[in-house]
Amino acid sequence: MESLKVGICGLGTVGGGTFDVLTRNAEEIAARIGCRIQVSHIASRRAKPQYELSGLRFSEDVFAVCDDPDVDIVVELIGGTSLARELVSRAISRGKHVVTANKALIAEYGGQLFAEAVANKVTIAFEAAVAGGIPIIGALREGLAANRVHCLAGIINGTTNFILTEMRDKGRDFADVLKEAQALGYAEADPTFDIEGIDAAHKLVILASIAFGIPLQCDKVFNEGIGEIQPIDVHYASELGYNIKHLGLAVRRDQGVELRVHPTLVPKSQLIANVDGVMNAVLVKGDAVGATLYCGAGAGAEPTASSVIADIVHIARSVRNGRAPGVPHLGFANTQAANLPILPIEDIESSYYLRMSAEDKPGVLSQVCQVLSEAGISIEALVQREPQLNESQVPVILLTNIVRERDINSAIAKIHELESIHQQIVKIRLEALG
Amino acid sequence: MESLKVGICGLGTVGGGTFDVLTRNAEEIAARIGCRIQVSHIASRRAKPQYELSGLRFSEDVFAVCDDPDVDIVVELIGGTSLARELVSRAISRGKHVVTANKALIAEYGGQLFAEAVANKVTIAFEAAVAGGIPIIGALREGLAANRVHCLAGIINGTTNFILTEMRDKGRDFADVLKEAQALGYAEADPTFDIEGIDAAHKLVILASIAFGIPLQCDKVFNEGIGEIQPIDVHYASELGYNIKHLGLAVRRDQGVELRVHPTLVPKSQLIANVDGVMNAVLVKGDAVGATLYCGAGAGAEPTASSVIADIVHIARSVRNGRAPGVPHLGFANTQAANLPILPIEDIESSYYLRMSAEDKPGVLSQVCQVLSEAGISIEALVQREPQLNESQVPVILLTNIVRERDINSAIAKIHELESIHQQIVKIRLEALG
Numbered sequence: 001m002e003s004l005k006v007g008i009c010g011l012g013t014v015g016g017g018t019f020d021v022l023t024r025n026a027e028e029i030a031a032r033i034g035c036r037i038q039v040s041h042i043a044s045r046r047a048k049p050q051y052e053l054s055g056l057r058f059s060e061d062v063f064a065v066c067d068d069p070d071v072d073i074v075v076e077l078i079g080g081t082s083l084a085r086e087l088v089s090r091a092i093s094r095g096k097h098v099v100t101a102n103k104a105l106i107a108e109y110g111g112q113l114f115a116e117a118v119a120n121k122v123t124i125a126f127e128a129a130v131a132g133g134i135p136i137i138g139a140l141r142e143g144l145a146a147n148r149v150h151c152l153a154g155i156i157n158g159t160t161n162f163i164l165t166e167m168r169d170k171g172r173d174f175a176d177v178l179k180e181a182q183a184l185g186y187a188e189a190d191p192t193f194d195i196e197g198i199d200a201a202h203k204l205v206i207l208a209s210i211a212f213g214i215p216l217q218c219d220k221v222f223n224e225g226i227g228e229i230q231p232i233d234v235h236y237a238s239e240l241g242y243n244i245k246h247l248g249l250a251v252r253r254d255q256g257v258e259l260r261v262h263p264t265l266v267p268k269s270q271l272i273a274n275v276d277g278v279m280n281a282v283l284v285k286g287d288a289v290g291a292t293l294y295c296g297a298g299a300g301a302e303p304t305a306s307s308v309i310a311d312i313v314h315i316a317r318s319v320r321n322g323r324a325p326g327v328p329h330l331g332f333a334n335t336q337a338a339n340l341p342i343l344p345i346e347d348i349e350s351s352y353y354l355r356m357s358a359e360d361k362p363g364v365l366s367q368v369c370q371v372l373s374e375a376g377i378s379i380e381a382l383v384q385r386e387p388q389l390n391e392s393q394v395p396v397i398l399l400t401n402i403v404r405e406r407d408i409n410s411a412i413a414k415i416h417e418l419e420s421i422h423q424q425i426v427k428i429r430l431e432a433l434g
Numbered sequence: 435m436e437s438l439k440v441g442i443c444g445l446g447t448v449g450g451g452t453f454d455v456l457t458r459n460a461e462e463i464a465a466r467i468g469c470r471i472q473v474s475h476i477a478s479r480r481a482k483p484q485y486e487l488s489g490l491r492f493s494e495d496v497f498a499v500c501d502d503p504d505v506d507i508v509v510e511l512i513g514g515t516s517l518a519r520e521l522v523s524r525a526i527s528r529g530k531h532v533v534t535a536n537k538a539l540i541a542e543y544g545g546q547l548f549a550e551a552v553a554n555k556v557t558i559a560f561e562a563a564v565a566g567g568i569p570i571i572g573a574l575r576e577g578l579a580a581n582r583v584h585c586l587a588g589i590i591n592g593t594t595n596f597i598l599t600e601m602r603d604k605g606r607d608f609a610d611v612l613k614e615a616q617a618l619g620y621a622e623a624d625p626t627f628d629i630e631g632i633d634a635a636h637k638l639v640i641l642a643s644i645a646f647g648i649p650l651q652c653d654k655v656f657n658e659g660i661g662e663i664q665p666i667d668v669h670y671a672s673e674l675g676y677n678i679k680h681l682g683l684a685v686r687r688d689q690g691v692e693l694r695v696h697p698t699l700v701p702k703s704q705l706i707a708n709v710d711g712v713m714n715a716v717l718v719k720g721d722a723v724g725a726t727l728y729c730g731a732g733a734g735a736e737p738t739a740s741s742v743i744a745d746i747v748h749i750a751r752s753v754r755n756g757r758a759p760g761v762p763h764l765g766f767a768n769t770q771a772a773n774l775p776i777l778p779i780e781d782i783e784s785s786y787y788l789r790m791s792a793e794d795k796p797g798v799l800s801q802v803c804q805v806l807s808e809a810g811i812s813i814e815a816l817v818q819r820e821p822q823l824n825e826s827q828v829p830v831i832l833l834t835n836i837v838r839e840r841d842i843n844s845a846i847a848k849i850h851e852l853e854s855i856h857q858q859i860v861k862i863r864l865e866a867l868g
Contacts, residue, residue, distance in 0.1 A: 310576060312580075326752050
């Protein structure tokens with residue numbers, strides 16, 4: 001049986017997992033492709049690994065892998081965007097296919113890199129860049145290719161999903177759970193990237209590009225983290241029948257596309273609202289297929305390796321067939337992308353959860369309702385608690401119908417001017433996803 | 435822009451949906467492929483359809499489509515296995531690619547047809563044959579190709595899922611809901627194929643073949659329908675924390691593969707237990723990726739058309755690239771299939787839900803427990819109801835640990851011999867899917 005040679009750059013969690021799975025399932029993978037996948041070269045800037053390295057070259061310089069004539073596919077798992085970009089460019093220029101799990105690299109520099117790949121008749125595969133082991137890139141690019149996609153909604157960051165799940169199930173507060181997530185290895189020492197939604201935004205940009213045929217546009221995603229979510233809001237949301245999820249949302253509107261990452265109330269009756277802990281899920285709605293949902297592990301050594309190797313298999317099957325893979329990088333062959341602007345956040349449409357602190361006296365609620373009514377905003381649900389002993393203020397929680405963000409913001413500003421409303425008004429978006 | 439010509443055989447629900455979606459989304463689909471998909475020929479044994487047929491040939495003889503030199507891809511949507519088999523064979527022999535939604539055809543005759551296709555350097559695509567719009571064939575064959583699959587569990591028949599959901603939510607009985615399902619068009623006039631699990635068995639055989647690399651073996655699936663499920667069992671299951679789902683299960687064991695379709699108690703904490711109504715879902719567990727779940731519409735005109743067209747797109751992208759698709763029909767390039775026998779039902783392992791009618795007198799429960807204990811079967815949960823007024827018998831419900839089917843059967847036979855146990859003992863399998 002012939003073999004195809006893979007060079008792995010970076011031997012961290014995913015690199016190690018990829019090597020392990022390729023080794024363990026070598027027979028099964030070879031049977032699927034009809035040719036063996038041989039890891040011929042590993043590069044790691046750290047010390048030499050403990051792997052059995054017979055017949056396998058090891059370098060500390062990742063570029064040595066690109067330059068190795070004994071490597072057909074370069075697997076980029078070093079992370080970051082600076083060195084990784086250089087590495088991928090060089091591999092392409094050497095006529096090698098590239099597999100990467102690097103969402104930041106694809107989201108920020110994909111456009112340029114894909115053009116280089118096409119010019120060099122190679123492919124860059126990146127199934128592992130979004131939602132770990134869930135084959136969502138393949139589903140969007142191939143399985144749902146018949147559809148005009150209306151919207152997609154994803155739990156695409158396991159760290160924030162873990163934190164929100166713990167907050168809900170145990171009534172704990174954000175800082176407390178974050179500390180535990182760090183201890184468990186679910187969150188980085190510097191968790192900014194995850195909890196502020198930057199990681200999710202990268203993934204959303206990639207998904208939206210494939211779903212709608214729009215260019216990768218990292219700078220246009222609206223981004224709100226989960227750091228401000230209070231246990232009390234998790235509690236009230238639950239009482240009203242909702243779980244709070246940190247969603248990436250891409251929605252097609254007449255005027256353009258909404259691209260937004262933020263905490264979101266989702267009805268518990270939706271399956272995606274019940275995807276808990278570190279699990280990921282992506283809901284895609286197409287005009288023909290309706291709603292489809294994809295769930296699985298969004299991170300971790302072997303789930304991510306599963307997608308890295310799926311890409312290797314895809315390339316190997318094509319190479320054996322004498323061609324580069326025929327699926328366009330971003331799902332559309334026409335490089336002239338869809339003429340859809342990304343809408344500013346003020347122009348998006350959503351329902352809203354509002355929580356405010358109101359003085360416990362007659363007429364306050366009626367004032368609030370009047371402001372909303374004058375703005376054309378309907379109240380879908382309202383909860384007002386009885387004051388506890390010695391409390392002069394009571395929490396008022398309400399859910400609105402679907403309105404423009406601009407309108408809810410101006411209504412909130414007006415409510416804030418009411419004498420009997422104190423403190424900041426909490427606003428969390430709500431998506432029925434129905 | 436060049437175009438690829440499609441001939442559609444059969445203009446029922448799915449054929450009509452395929453034509454509609456291809457027409458409505460023509461621009462978007464062309465942009466994805468880089469070439470237009472043109473329906474050049476439609477054949478239907480019924481009267482000429484209402485479609486705008488300019489530039490489109492219409493035949494009443496489906497074989498005219500195979501023989502039309504102006505057709506590149508034949509879409510077989512006539513159903514059945516006799517004429518359909520002949521049609522697909524002839525299309526292949528004419529060097530045409532085939533797309534089909536026909537699960538029975540693939541499950542029963544796929545082996546032979548795929549060999550013919552390979553010999554003629556064309557492909558037979560069948561994403562629509564399993565779980566309608568859910569791209570599960572693609573996920574198994576490509577997205578999860580790195581994995582040694584441990585097991586898969588699918589709700590792959592919308593009719594039975596609708597009936598079981600209604601029975602649970604409204605406490606109705608089987609015959610009553612079936613009548614409604616027929617009125618709604620969710621069940622056929624002759625519902626045997628769906629409710630006895632034959633349809634699900636066909637789909638399971640296809641999924642299992644791709645998951646494990648085993649041949650298609652329709653005759654070896656164990657098959658149990660939902661006709662015997664009583665409202666009282668749906669009720670007790672729910673009380674114990676389970677929903678009853680009609681699952682197709684394929685499980686890899688040391689000795690072989692379990693292939694079985696039957697009603698199954700699934701813990702409500704599992705997402706798949708909450709996939710209700712006519713929706714479908716497939717849970718796949720791989721050694722690298724862990725558990726992944728795929729949900730969506732399992733039938734209907736446009737969801738099924740979504741998968742039919744995904745296959746057309748897949749073929750078109752390959753043809754444009756100058757080759758037949760490089761993905762093996764059943765996911766494995768090595769025709770020498772895995773040496774895994776299908777286990778007889780007596781050799782499967784499962785937990786069990788048992789319901790029996792016991793005389794309301796001391797010592798009965800202890801006798802039952804003793805029989806189970808002597809057979810090495812543990813009781814995980816037990817419910818005994820107080821007798822109602824004038825009742826001399828009480829229902830006893832128990833859940834067992836995981837045991838061999840042979841052992842539970844012989845224990846049931848022994849319990850049946852007890853004087854104080856009357857009526858048939860109800861046995862339903864239980865899968866934790868954890």
